[in-house]
Amino acid sequence: MRRRFVIGKILGALSTLVFVVVFNFFLFRVVNDDPINSMFRGRNLTPEQLERLRVKFNLDGSKWEQFVAYVQQLLHGDLGYSLKSSRPVSTVIAEAIWPTVLLVGTSTLLAMLGIALGYRAGWRRGSSFDAAATSVSMLTYSMPEYWIGMVALGVFAAGLGWFPVGGLNDPGSTATGIERLLDQLHHMILPATVLAVAYIGEYMIVARSAMIDTSREDYLQLARAKGLREADVRKRHAQPNALLPVVSLSAINFGFVLSGAIAVESIFSWPGIGQQIQFAISGPDFPMLQGLFLLISAAVILANLAADLLYGYLDPRVAGR
């Protein structure tokens, strides 16, 4: 890969990150001119108390001073204090991050089954398999993920009683070791499947159209002319080339699955980032929202950077020699 390509991509990601930080600052201090007032609306605080809160949350001084202070805090990993629990935002996030990583990771792996379906559908365009896979994808694409979650809860938890209605573990359970792990798995099956169902369609549609584009290439004719069996043409020549668009879309999908987790987590009382966002909205707990937004954006920016670099590695035409 050309060094210029790599550096360009890294600088691009950095500029996006800077944009997010500035946007974040503006959102909570400029769009909403006096967050302290709106946060403690109706609590009858004296002007002195309000002033003390402004100092505590770094809202005194000019906008520029506030911005400098905000960036300095960020660089020290300090995201401020939650208004609700008064705990450091970074601590709350650190606790909530693993459940989300587990949930989003599992459902992303499940949703990637869509890639295999899409390849098959695209390779046999117009077949009944293609028609069925495409219709199902369009249908799941149209369903809000939280509604799928409600229906799944209604049928499999409240109705049939196969799965627990929510949480990470059974409350009051003292199980440890392998038993605790199995219990967590039991709790995760429903939310992870719901998220996977909601996003399998996107993978399937992208993989299908990538495969259709690839299937028109001349080198496939050449491979056939060499006498390769159709299955080998697909596996060895078509699929690796159809992987490229899927790589870059995986990063975008990562953002979608992470966003989808917000509503799904709150439905299943899954103690992750999404549930914290739901809590922070109802406050509103601005420092929490700010920190969570920064974290999610940074994760998605990194995922995009990784996808870009991988793409450049897989397809040297993009990165230059």
Place this chain on the structure above:
Amino acid sequence: MKQNVSNAWSRLRHDRLAMVSLVVLIAFIVMAIITPWVSDRDDIRAVNTADNPTWASPSSQFLLGTDYLGRSVALQIMWGSRVSLFVGLAATLLTIVIGTVMGLASGFFGGWTDAVLMRITDWFLVIPFLPTAIVLAAVLNRSLWTIVFVIGITSWPSTARLVRSQVLSVRSRLYVDRARALGAGRAHLVRRHILPNVTPLVLASTTLAVPISILTETTLSFLGLGDPTQVSWGAILNEAREKGAVDRGAWWYYMPPGIAIVLVVLAFTLLGRAMETVLDPRLRET
């Protein structure tokens, strides 16, 4: 232009899925429009429903049953369709206007303007748009216009990209050079040559942007960021969840709003894809 439109229409008419979608959409739009004439908004205000049974399953009196306050679910869905469709369409309009202006400016002026505008577009493309919409909606006042603004400001970049690439391809065509050589000004070029060529694609992308706007509206309302004084499909689902409709097995409360969302979103998506195929010759062959 007229010829093109009638051509496109006759091709679209043979697409059965697209026609079914169109009928579904017209049905929902008619429902949204006639609701104020066939029902009374006050019928779903809690103060007027004290005599109704609560959590009643569907019956001849309440086609889709009632909720925890005895309000008719069917009526809530009818009133909700107005908000969901209005926000979906208005937000799409805003998305398309911002996207088209950015894309036109970027593709037509090129150079520094292009570089700066595309950098901004890239930022908005990479940042996950639902979390952005959530934090924006959280700091602003809860109202329908806030939701419209928030969706518009976060979802324009793909339209901008699309318009820009179309402008670049049109701009380099011979007849545009010829018009320029004959002394055509910028305004004339944009109005007579660029816009007519960009419009069909923008139209198709509008139809595809509506379902995304509607889904975003329902999600924001579901998370409690909607206008608290209005009924929308997402808000109904949010209330159903908070009041324990799922645990009670009150399927008539949470199934219908979801099905309404799926029908409208699916219909817009199928229609949009059919239009895209008709309008973009590259997608048509084979």
